[in-house]
Amino acid sequence: MSPPRNSNSIGSWLFFLATLLGAIFPIYYMLEKNLDKFYIFDHEHLHDLSKRAIAEHGNNTKAIVDYIVTELHGMHPANVNLNEEWMFNNAGGAMGAMYIIHASITEYLIIFGTAVGTEGHTGVHTADDYFNILTGTQLAYVPGEYEPEVYPAGSVHHLRRGHVKQYKMPEGCFALEYARGWIPPMLFFGFADTLSSTLDFGTLWTTVRVTAREMIGNLIRLKF
Template structure:
């Protein structure tokens, strides 16, 4: 036996509970059904609960107002842990602004309705990125930033992977300090607390 090999420490890969490929499959299924309104969101949550019953509650959650980087919309929290989060985000009337720049988190988006246009802020290319259409996916890799236009009636599954806690200042500061919208921050805190309690009960 090679003692040098035997003594070499084993490197353990960090595992995650949610698979982006599963989320993409759900988004494609929802996009194919061409649902509208509450039925669109209800069916999406049902499918996500079917894939991750221990993480996503099938019961209707509460919508919370969110403004970050100028992007104003409605968010429903589905799962939150130190290394992953899962939400549904969208706007009935459309919105645009800054994606944020996350140095320790990758942000995956899976569109279930509408359209999202974007462009890379540092690219030498002045052309926009290909539009995100229902059933498609995109990923804002850590350290990158984009300008976004979310068209009216657009809704997507958003999955963050990494040091999730580092995203909270960007998500909260605009809502609290710029918009002075204390109630949205309060509601977000309540929803976070529910998810944490659910996680601790498992």
């Protein structure tokens, strides 16, 4: 008696999936081991740059941002977006606004913040995230602790890849956020709130358009 056709079909799909994963994994492993070769920015320099911008301009957030972007553009003119295109960002229940300075497959660099305050879930990410506080103070919390982590202006909050926290940005908190690792999987977190709650498709379109433009442009300019 021959096996049902459905069983053969399922077996074929499982074989195909196993073969595909077997082909993809070595490529992923090789790229993972060499991710640092694709990075343009250095998180220690970004922290130093943030501190110098704060020392120069105090609580003037716009002047701080201009100082940072000007220096980065001087160092990486082809990879820094000078179009200050601010857009809302809803992710993990938190809401703020962002300006995308750089986006690629392995890095993104943005100014993120809010004038009115917000809090939410960091998300679980496939990249290390360095949150350089420019103005205000960020708070973070992990289960089991009884006191918050406190990150004032000039400090950096490093959220390690795969880790998760609750965070809060009170009124007037802005940061230079730098992520390095695998960026495309992080986009689902950035889009989820729009699709499940806010339905702000105008902002979603702006985010997709600018992100895709920067990612594709930087991929074309990439030198292996």
